[in-house]
Amino acid sequence: MNKDILKRLFRSIDGKPDDDIVKVAYDIVKDEENKGHHLLSKQLKAILDQNVTTSKKLDNQLKDIFSISNNRLSKSKSFPLAVQIPREELRHHMVLSDDIENKFLLIEKEYVARERLAHFGLKPKQKILFYGPSGCGKSMGAERLAWNIGLPFYKVRFEAVISSFLGESLSNLKKLFDSINDFPCVLLLDEFDIIAKSRNYGQDVGEMHRLVNMVLFLLEEYKAPGLLIATTNLETSLDKAVFRRFDEVLEVKKPEEKEIYTLLKMTLSATKVSKEVNLKDYSKKLLGFSSAEIVKIAENASKLSVINNIEIINKIHLDTIIKEFARFNNNQ
Ligand SMILES: Nc1ncnc2c1ncn2[C@@H]1O[C@H](COP(=O)(O)OP(=O)(O)OP(=O)(O)O)[C@@H](O)[C@H]1O
Numbered sequence: 558m559n560k561d562i563l564k565r566l567f568r569s570i571d572g573k574p575d576d577d578i579v580k581v582a583y584d585i586v587k588d589e590e591n592k593g594h595h596l597l598s599k600q601l602k603a604i605l606d607q608n609v610t611t612s613k614k615l616d617n618q619l620k621d622i623f624s625i626s627n628n629r630l631s632k633s634k635s636f637p638l639a640v641q642i643p644r645e646e647l648r649h650h651m652v653l654s655d656d657i658e659n660k661f662l663l664i665e666k667e668y669v670a671r672e673r674l675a676h677f678g679l680k681p682k683q684k685i686l687f688y689g690p691s692g693c694g695k696s697m698g699a700e701r702l703a704w705n706i707g708l709p710f711y712k713v714r715f716e717a718v719i720s721s722f723l724g725e726s727l728s729n730l731k732k733l734f735d736s737i738n739d740f741p742c743v744l745l746l747d748e749f750d751i752i753a754k755s756r757n758y759g760q761d762v763g764e765m766h767r768l769v770n771m772v773l774f775l776l777e778e779y780k781a782p783g784l785l786i787a788t789t790n791l792e793t794s795l796d797k798a799v800f801r802r803f804d805e806v807l808e809v810k811k812p813e814e815k816e817i818y819t820l821l822k823m824t825l826s827a828t829k830v831s832k833e834v835n836l837k838d839y840s841k842k843l844l845g846f847s848s849a850e851i852v853k854i855a856e857n858a859s860k861l862s863v864i865n866n867i868e869i870i871n872k873i874h875l876d877t878i879i880k881e882f883a884r885f886n887n888n889q
């Protein structure tokens with residue numbers, strides 16, 4: 558296998574020493590050594606050793622945060638502050654316009670080339686803000702970056718931070734950021750809108766103020782080796798103080814005709830589509846819908862065809878579902 562691909566693969570492996578994947582990886586190291594590829598085998602072992610130990614360390618640190626939240630869960634119905642999404646569950650088959658796709662690719666390429674960039678005193682983009690309408694791929698985009706780069710993925714929910722006892726959450730949030738200081742991962746600050754809404758939040762203003770300041774401080778001070786990604790659909794309410802703390806602010810827009818066509822094709826790939834259905838026409842018809850809605854429309858039409866024992870999607874299936882979605886949108 559190509560050396561660089563092998564190294565990239567190894568960077569994405571994290572786990573405990575007795576996990577199967579880690580054992581297999583150490584076998585590969587031995588195999589490369591036996592083949593006489595001493596340098597490669599050494600490099601792979603170094604990557605693996607680092608990942609396995611830091612993963613263990615992070616596990617212990619995060620256990621703290623989870624256990625505190627879980628204890629509270631039973632008392633005040635709060636949620637954990639952060640959750641890890643396992644690699645196999647990361648959503649990554651995204652459909653984006655060429656323009657946005659290229660921006661995503663650039664973030665990935667810069668991260669992969671971070672060591673080369675460092676030789677020139679340059680740094681990859683590491684703090685990224687996604688904004689745009691609901692259901693168009695902001696959270697999914699963060700997962701895709703983690704998937705493509707091969708980093709573990711953690712998601713922080715601000716709603717959970719706010720809804721728990723604030724003072725304690727501040728120190729938990731700080732702990733979380735401290736714990737990733739030497740641990741390469743993608744940390745997603747989802748629903749970052751809370752920062753924008755904070756000025757007119759009904760809760761104790763002083764407490765909220767402290768939380769906002771703490772987040773701004775953590776953003777400013779962020780020097781961890783991974784990526785920090787925040788998402789919001791309220792970009793107009795974010796003030797300059799927030800914007801300037803990010804290396805890249807990227808709008809994830811609603812899909813255009815070309816993307817809608819690809820989304821439909823992709824989602825309908827497992828079901829037969831009748832010849833009377835012209836997906837190009839439907840792509841025009843569905844302009845204005847979010848990517849999430851288009852995926853759902855296609856899925857629901859597939860289901861309808863199966864339930865009706867036809868197992869081939871025809872116009873009636875698609876039109877029925879689109880009408881339902883349009884009515885729902887008009888009623889909102
Ligand atoms: N660009 C995309 N390509 C393919 N599927 C997409 C895309 N955007 C959204 N989807 C579909 O919509 C679902 C929801 O997307 P996602 O969670 O990323 O939305 P979001 O922009 O974070 O919305 P919100 O602001 O409501 O959190 C995904 O699981 C996926 O099925």
Ligand SMILES: [Mg+2]
Pocket residue numbers: 695696697747748788
């Ligand atoms: Mg989201």
